[in-house]
Amino acid sequence: MSGVRAQQKQKTRQALIQAAFNQLSADHSFSNLSLREVAREAGIAPTSFYRHFKDMDELGLTMVDEAGLTLRQLMRQARRRIANDGGSVINTSVVTFMEFIDNSSNQFRLLLRERSGTSKAFRAAVAREVKHFILELAHYLESETKCNAMHAYIQAESMVTLVFNAGAEALDIEGLQRDELIERVIWQLRYITRGAGHYVRETSKEA
Amino acid sequence: MSGVRAQQKQKTRQALIQAAFNQLSADHSFSNLSLREVAREAGIAPTSFYRHFKDMDELGLTMVDEAGLTLRQLMRQARRRIANDGGSVINTSVVTFMEFIDNSSNQFRLLLRERSGTSKAFRAAVAREVKHFILELAHYLESETKCNAMHAYIQAESMVTLVFNAGAEALDIEGLQRDELIERVIWQLRYITRGAGHYVRETSKEA
DNA sequence: TATTTTAGCTTACAGTTGTACGCTGAGATT
DNA sequence: AATCTCAGCGTACAACTGTAAGCTAAAATA
Known part of the structure; x- marks a missing residue:
């Protein structure tokens, strides 16, 4: 196993994935990609594509997995920063997420677009x-605050929604406008934290 | 003016727009549309398309305008309901929005997808x-609560983001799951209201 | 009434796409 | 050493795309 042969196959498979990611941009979404162009950039004949993926959709789903992985790694990194540097949870998380958007914008774009895209499999x-992302955050909130599971989940869901959305807007702007955007999203997260906190307290009073 | 000629032109122009909207669906986005297919459904020759629009993008931007109009009409209707039926603001708004998603799902889909789409003009x-939508809500919040302009805007922005997002998710689900989704988004809006209220009070104390 | 304008048509073309089919040669297996 | 496997290639094709060019007939205008 893992002979020269299989190794080379993995290599061109990665070349295909990389080529596809490279061709994503502000004005080129996954559905705009053509099998032929991807194969061309990867340096293989169009028909050789099928040795690696059944069709473009299979490639795309692989890419979504990869982007999701990056996203989860990112979140762990954020938690590490919070634990070590001792910065504010909200601030650190938002800053880390914005770094993701800048450093891996094509991965983020893929998630962003295919979330409401044309293929049910992609959307799923x-x-x-995203649900992984939410659940990890919900667990964190549940352990760090005196939040019950339901409120923790809903709170996490709204936070991820708001940050994700701000990320989408951040893609198109720079400089001052961006700083303002970040400030706004931080306020939004504060609202959520306060508001959820209120209902949690009320709920525990009732209990 | 408004002779038989101009009248007929408007009619086929509308036929083109309608044909394009008809061809949108869960698995057919605007960028998947072809000029030829739209023309075919509208009942004209492909090349006659150019008598009405410079290219597909011009058609698309017209469609975005139309969808935005529907959205604003919807919001006014929601406010009327709130004033007359006297129901809860949050509940009524969410229910109204969900009706929009069911009744005009293709218009919603267009806004949803092109918001993060491939064309900068579309995104803008x-x-x-969406900004119109947010501003109208912000003014409402500012007048109905003791909220200052900045908090009103940020609050409105988060609410629209959360509802819009829930709408996107609602497109793919039905029944119980959907009811749960609606319940969650209502909680999220409550968080925002409470949280914003808290900071507004704090700000006015400081002032 | 004579002239101009124009929405819609037909024909035509060059470009791109996905993919079926069959071959080859280098690694893997026996 | 003989055989098998299979990643990658080249050719080929049918389906579709956007759009250029020029015609026609009916409405508008003068």
Whole structure:
């Protein structure tokens, strides 16, 4: 196993994935990609594509998985920063997420677009990745605050929604406008934290 | 003016727009549309398309305007309901929005997708429509509560983001799951209201 | 009434797409 | 050493795309 042969196959498979990611941009979405162009950039004949993926959709789903992985790694990194540098949870998280958008903008774009895209399988795949993200945050909130599971989940869901959305807007702007955007999203997260906190307290009073 | 000629032209122009909207669906986005297919459904020759629009993008931008109009009409209707039926603001708004998603799902889909789509002009157009929506809500919040302008805007922005997002998710689900989704988004809006209220009070104390 | 304007048509073309089919040669297996 | 496997290639094709060019007939204008 893992002979020269299989190794080379993995290599061109990665070349295909990389080529596809490279061709994503502000004005080129996954559905705009053509099998032929991807194969061309990867340096293989169009028909050789099929040795690696059944069709473009299979490639795309692989890419979604990869982007989701990056996203989860990112979140762990954020938590590490919070634990070590001792910065504010909200601030650190938002800053880390914005770094993701700048450093891996094509991965983020893929998630962003395919979340409401044309293929049910894609939408489901992105939803799954986002849900992972939400659940990890919900667990964190549940352990760090005196939040019950339901409120923790809803709170996490809104936070992820708001940050994700701000990320989408951030893609198109720079400088001052961007700083203002970040400030706004931080306020939004504060609202959520306060508001959820209120209802949690009320709920525990009732209990 | 408004002779038989101009009248007929408007009619086929509308036929083109309608044909394009008809061809949108869960698995057919605007960028998947072809000029030829739209023309075919509208009942004209492909090349006659150019008598009405410079290219597909011009058609698309017109469609975005139309969808934005529908959206604003919807919001006014929601406010009327709130004033007359006297129901809860949050509940009525969410229910109204969900009706929009069911009754005009293709218009909603257009806004949803092109918001993060491939064309900067489209993204800007959708952002403009959404901003209208946010501003109207912000003014409402500012007048109905003791909220200052900044908090009103940020609050409105988060509410629209959360509802819009829930709408996107609602497109793919039905029944119980959907009811749960609606319940969650209502909680999220409550968080925002409470949280914003808290900071507003704090600000006015400081002042 | 004579002239101009124009929405819609037909024909035509060059470009791109996905993919079926069959071959080859280098690694893997026996 | 003989055989098998299979990643990658080249050719080929049918389906579709956007759009250029020029015609026609009916409405508008003068």
